Amino acid sequence: MNEVKLAIMGGEGTGKSALTVRFLTKRFIGEYASNFESIYNKYLCLEGKQLNLEIYDPCSQSQKAKVSLTTELHWADGFVVVYDISDRSSFAFAKALIYRIREPQTSHCKRAVEPAVLLVGNKQDLCHVREVGCEEGQKLALDNRCQFCELSAAEQSLEVEVMFTRIVKDILTNFKLKEKRRPSGSKSVAKLINNVFGKRRKSV
Numbered sequence: 001m002n003e004v005k006l007a008i009m010g011g012e013g014t015g016k017s018a019l020t021v022r023f024l025t026k027r028f029i030g031e032y033a034s035n036f037e038s039i040y041n042k043y044l045c046l047e048g049k050q051l052n053l054e055i056y057d058p059c060s061q062s063q064k065a066k067v068s069l070t071t072e073l074h075w076a077d078g079f080v081v082v083y084d085i086s087d088r089s090s091f092a093f094a095k096a097l098i099y100r101i102r103e104p105q106t107s108h109c110k111r112a113v114e115p116a117v118l119l120v121g122n123k124q125d126l127c128h129v130r131e132v133g134c135e136e137g138q139k140l141a142l143d144n145r146c147q148f149c150e151l152s153a154a155e156q157s158l159e160v161e162v163m164f165t166r167i168v169k170d171i172l173t174n175f176k177l178k179e180k181r182r183p184s185g186s187k188s189v190a191k192l193i194n195n196v197f198g199k200r201r202k203s204v
């Protein structure tokens with residue numbers, strides 16, 4: 001069974017828990033305990049594969065501390081980065097998180113394929129007090145090789161499910177890419193060893 005690890009990141013109060021709980025239970029519960037972090041498990045069947053999806057929902061901490069992301073970058077196969085469309089500062093924080101995730105990978109962890117990222121503008125139901133334009137979110141996502149959507153955890157159960165399915169599919173695509181790269185890598189090492197020892201044998 002494939003293990004898929006997804007981290008839900010974003011500023012305080014952007015709706016990370018609301019999105020996670022909506023996906024897991026199809027319900028919107030107004031308030032969530034925010035002083036502890038959780039890892040949820042969900043079994044899924046996607047593209048004919050059985051998956052064990054682990055979702056990491058961090059507790060609210062100082063935004064400055066969370067932008068380091070060191071543990072998450074090593075743990076997660078993909079990220080959902082959430083901001084609140086009615087709160088510009090949460091968009092600035094989402095931007096900082098995305099820049100951190102997209103930093104040259106070798107500087108913080110070695111990956112064959114960069115992690116999948118989906119940027120989410122949550123609380124679309126508050127569009128009458130919108131502070132972040134939809135096109136700003138789209139541009140940030142496009143510039144940083146991320147998927148993008150706007151939705152409302154409060155009002156849209158189906159959209160939330162589609163959003164999670166999209167990021168999990170992207171992660172599965174990355175797994176396939178990694179698989180493709182691995183055999184060719186080992187082949188070239190084998191070829192190299194063969195070349196070196198083959199030549200030596202010939203010259204004896």
Ligand SMILES: Nc1nc2c(ncn2[C@@H]2O[C@H](COP(=O)(O)OP(=O)(O)OP(=O)(O)O)[C@@H](O)[C@H]2O)c(=O)[nH]1
Pocket residue numbers: 010011012013014015016017018019029030031032033034058059060061122123124125126151152153154155
């Ligand atoms: N109007 C509206 N409110 C929402 C939506 N999603 C979440 N909220 C509210 O926003 C507040 C914060 O939601 P949480 O899910 O606790 O946000 P969080 O990002 O997990 O918060 P922290 O863990 O404290 O960082 C709560 O009062 C939710 O009811 C939404 O789509 N629309």
